[in-house]
Amino acid sequence: MTNEKAFKKACKFIAGGVNSPVRAFANVQSKPKFISKGKDAYIFDIEGNSYIDYVQSWGPLLFGHCDKDIQKACQKALKNGSSFGAPTLLETELAQLILSDFPHLDKIRFVNSGTEATMSAIRLARGFTKKNKILKFEGCYHGHSDSLLVSAGSGATTFNSPSSLGVLEDVAKHTLIAQYNNIENVKELFEKNKDIACVIIEPIAGNMGLIPAEQEFLEELFKLCKANETLLIFDEVMSGYRASYLGSYGINHIQADIVTFGKVIGGGLPAAAFASKAEIMDILSPLGGVYQAGTLSGNPLAMAAGIASITKAKKKSDLYEKLGKLAQRLTQGMKKLADEKGFALQVCHVGSMFGYFFNKDRVLNYQDALKSDLKLFAKFHKNMLENGIYLAPSQFETGFICSKMDKKIIDTTLQAVQESFKKI
Numbered sequence: 001m002t003n004e005k006a007f008k009k010a011c012k013f014i015a016g017g018v019n020s021p022v023r024a025f026a027n028v029q030s031k032p033k034f035i036s037k038g039k040d041a042y043i044f045d046i047e048g049n050s051y052i053d054y055v056q057s058w059g060p061l062l063f064g065h066c067d068k069d070i071q072k073a074c075q076k077a078l079k080n081g082s083s084f085g086a087p088t089l090l091e092t093e094l095a096q097l098i099l100s101d102f103p104h105l106d107k108i109r110f111v112n113s114g115t116e117a118t119m120s121a122i123r124l125a126r127g128f129t130k131k132n133k134i135l136k137f138e139g140c141y142h143g144h145s146d147s148l149l150v151s152a153g154s155g156a157t158t159f160n161s162p163s164s165l166g167v168l169e170d171v172a173k174h175t176l177i178a179q180y181n182n183i184e185n186v187k188e189l190f191e192k193n194k195d196i197a198c199v200i201i202e203p204i205a206g207n208m209g210l211i212p213a214e215q216e217f218l219e220e221l222f223k224l225c226k227a228n229e230t231l232l233i234f235d236e237v238m239s240g241y242r243a244s245y246l247g248s249y250g251i252n253h254i255q256a257d258i259v260t261f262g263k264v265i266g267g268g269l270p271a272a273a274f275a276s277k278a279e280i281m282d283i284l285s286p287l288g289g290v291y292q293a294g295t296l297s298g299n300p301l302a303m304a305a306g307i308a309s310i311t312k313a314k315k316k317s318d319l320y321e322k323l324g325k326l327a328q329r330l331t332q333g334m335k336k337l338a339d340e341k342g343f344a345l346q347v348c349h350v351g352s353m354f355g356y357f358f359n360k361d362r363v364l365n366y367q368d369a370l371k372s373d374l375k376l377f378a379k380f381h382k383n384m385l386e387n388g389i390y391l392a393p394s395q396f397e398t399g400f401i402c403s404k405m406d407k408k409i410i411d412t413t414l415q416a417v418q419e420s421f422k423k424i
């Protein structure tokens, strides 16, 4: 079957043909490839084309496709059964593995998706502080729960508005929106609102393209939260075990009150988590009054994949340095080629994460990111795909390096960049 036929058929039975909107390639005015298999740094579509994969399942695959150790761990777990809805030793093992590296996190709860992790973290923060409002940043994505699908109202409006149909204005009005990397804006919101339960942020934003928060901004944010008895939630669903082994904590050393994890901690299977101090975590049901649950939470296959993945990352002391160097080689190479061609390109990398904007100015927040040349991006994406390079089909996403990549793969990619720049 061709990709085109597969998509047609999928559209007949699945809403929009996909189970997550970005996969439809609508942002680049194109159609998706249907993937038949992956191997190391590569994926293969059903027509037999191969691609160097910089999406890596949107982050989880730190060790690329079909990593032997992760595969073995899953197979071993599967032999004993795929789900019990009762505790297993694997859950405690992964919990200990994660928590032992973070002095500010005592306890954890596993869930199935990043959406659940942030949703539960917010409920926990509200339950603990007995406050109502939450503050998030424009352009940060924390999954698709109601109170997080909110965008900033125009200057004249008092309340923010839902960014999806089906989200109640009554829910959206409890979500305040601030500009990323703009501490004055956060201060203003704190002055006007005494009822903020938590501030949630991607400390290394990866969902509006890659935009790391500035160190001073995060430090000020931490202080503001402390002064206002507001909990600080670092959403590290993407940056955890990606930006560095300790995620943003390994870079900015800021101890958020609650940290959410996802993506890499499931090693390619559905797992995510939220963690905090015992005092906060112990108000979760069954010990306390904040309800949170999940039939498949802590699933043994996902835990086994997570343990294999995190153990491997922990063992290889030079892993992140190596991935970072490759990310740097790629982004600096792209920048050089863009300069030669006269394209304005902004590039960035943090550990194994990389980003690029077709933008003439430095990008510090969502408004800056929006000024990127999306038409040029779409053309670039299409040409890269034709040249065998699979990039995220949107300007507002992050790229990922996996451990199976090397200089040769990066240089092959740069060759494709050069050819694509020639054509656009």
Ligand SMILES: *Cc1c(COP(=O)(O)O)cnc(C)c1O
Residues within 6 Å of the ligand: 112, 113, 114, 115, 116, 118, 141, 142, 143, 144, 202, 206, 207, 235, 236, 237, 238, 239, 262, 263, 272
């Ligand atoms: C991917 C992501 C989520 C949502 O996770 P899902 O597993 O897709 O629900 C939340 N926060 C951040 C920062 C993410 O990158």
